Amino acid sequence: MKRRTFVRNGMWVSSGLLVPALARAQGAPASPAAARSAPAVRAQTGGAAGVIQVKGTSPYEITRRAVAELGGMNQFVSRGDVVMVKPNIGWNRTTEQAACTHPEVLRAVIELAFAAGAKKVVVMDNTCHKAEDCYQRSGIEAMARRAGAEVRFSDENRLVLHDFKGEFLGKWPVYRDHLEVDKFINVPILKHHGSSGLTIAMKNLFGILGGNRGKLHRDMGENIADLANGFRSHLVVVDAWRVLVRNGPVGGRLSDVEERRTVIASPQIMHADVAAAALFGRDARQVEFLQAAHERGMGEIDIAKIALKSLSA
């Protein structure tokens, strides 16, 4: 009889223990203690920050080469840093379908970050399809783990309001993981996108946002520019190994994918995007969000005015 009483009482006690938990869940969310202040972020505009474009035979090798040409990962990551490496894992698609960042490009970036002394590398995204499916099918979760990174899912309980202080985009919920790291490396894939024309590094920052992101499609170009202007990417590495040239951003058909065997790297997000747009065959001036970014003084929109170094490895 004692055992039974114990179990029965135990059930009451444990349900009582849940009360504080429930009470806490009702309470106010943690204040947006943003580790990174927005004004400092705005300082990233500026002249002709270099862009490296490398074409080659291995996505891993050309990524390493591109970062080396920028002066090495030590330029961007300091010893002891916690580094966020933010790929595009938006869709439940394979590497061949080119809707998500190539895992080999990601592996190179993670390894370089560790080699530069990073204490921890985190990989995550706020996906469009079911997160577990995207992480698995894209091959990114397995590769990132193997390279030693910590793979996280975006957790609603970790959303905080962040003020982007933009013309269109003000306060918006952000997964605080992205605010709590020391360095943010933006590793998008270059592809076609129906409503924004292209998706590259600036658009990739949608993945740090929570909330009803669909609402941001109303003035998509302006919002993307505000987003990229209000949140700093310390380094941008654009995967253009395979490029989805039609029916993006989700794609699916291999006939819509072209091999470009290229990686573009730059510490200047606007210039990386302008160069990637050129590689795609688009004049940046025709791309709404790049036009909007240019108007905000985020960088040159004329590819001719950007110090672009192209090489083959």
Next chain:
Amino acid sequence: MDRRTGRLLQRARILSQIIFTVLFFLLLVRSGGGDAARLPWAGLFFYFDPLFLWVSLLAGPFLRIFLLALAPLLLTLLLGRFFCGWICPLGAMNQFFTWLGARRGQRRMPVARKPLRLKYLLLAALLVASLFTVQLLGWIDPFSLLTRSAATVILPGANALLQQALLAGPEPLYELGRRVLLTVTQRSFLQAAGIGVIFLGLLLLNLHRRRFFCNYLCPLGALYGLLGRWSLLRLAINDKCRSCNACAAHCTYYGSPFKDYLKSECVLCFNCVSDCPEAAIDLRFGLPVSGRRPALDLGRRRLLGASAVGLAAAALPLIAPARSARTHSFLRPPGAVGEKEFLEKCIRCGACLQACPTNALQPAVFQAGLEGVWTPVLVPTSGYCEYECHRCTQVCPTHALARLTLEEKKQFKIGTAVIDRSACYTYADGYNCAVCEEHCPVPEKAIRFREVEVHDFRGRLRRVRQIYVVPDLCIGCGICESVCPRSDIPAIRVGAEEEQREIPYG
């Protein structure tokens, strides 16, 4: 057998109950978003259920895997209702709650034959109704009941409580729990409250009467009881018995092997053997002597009455408007067979609800008529049919959702999207959006836009990318509806228009 043997058998029985319950939940948890290639295992318990063998026989083509259900049937002829006592996970949970509710010195109840009879009459009514294409066995079959309750209430509920508890604790503990225990997103179900209240009610009724559901309601238990009365194995009293009736103290059906022995009700729990002070109860193995098959007298008239109730119950859905309606407002999961056949095959178990990774599949309330309660419907406002997934078609035990390969499923048209021009931003308000276009998984895009000049809400002329649907390409997956950024009603909705399952083909 002496008390020690009784205790041993009792413990073996409890161990067996724990093992099968754990196995049941393991299979169920694994079928949630698991590896599609391994999913056929998810239906294991269903294949051993003779009631579903019956469903498959009636609704054809017969699925041979249900021949597995002959095994417990034949074993019941040997052993009696061992299945209820030793294997059934719902039985085990009922037993656990019975044990929780037991009190010292509780007055012994006499065996009550009337309520014990109820389950047989229920079985008769359900079987008769099923002959008339009204298939409701799944509402109350223990495996359907438990799977449905676990998928929509127990597992999501446990996840929610655990998450709140972990959130109150230190962060590293929360992170660990989130990685190894919690689902990435909290699942939620229509009717969870209804299903949950029923389930909780059934569990709590065990505090009132021992194994309430098993004794009085379970149609599967009734079927085993019918066979069990013929079983070779039985309990018998030897001459050591001093007529103390101590064996009645914990008998699951309030009988005893000494007095009120009902072989059809005995689930071989062996509580009596461990209670007997004189080692006066034996297991005997032999042909049942005629006239000595202690069992409930069901009564011909009562059985006829129950069958009549079954007939009446069958008539009601047959004359309901849902059966003849030309339009309907719900979507069925991919692979669903035509509605009439679907209602016959679907056992309302909810295995598909558990397997659906996006939470799109929901138990119907009354959308599909009264007989359609708890059948799966696809609700795009709660999730979407993932293009690269066919899990629900792999777990359906009765093939009410046909086994589709991934390629077949991608082609399977669930319905068609339609734009509500009075709500869509690109029409009503004159500004860009295209979230639905972006998400449309059909490679050649069933949702597209064209640039037009329209007046926006300020009266200014603007160039806007207006959305339109290509109905022939649309497969009705519903991701467009699920991502539409409007906060009140989705401006693009998927209906059953042109759903493939109602079009004769092949």
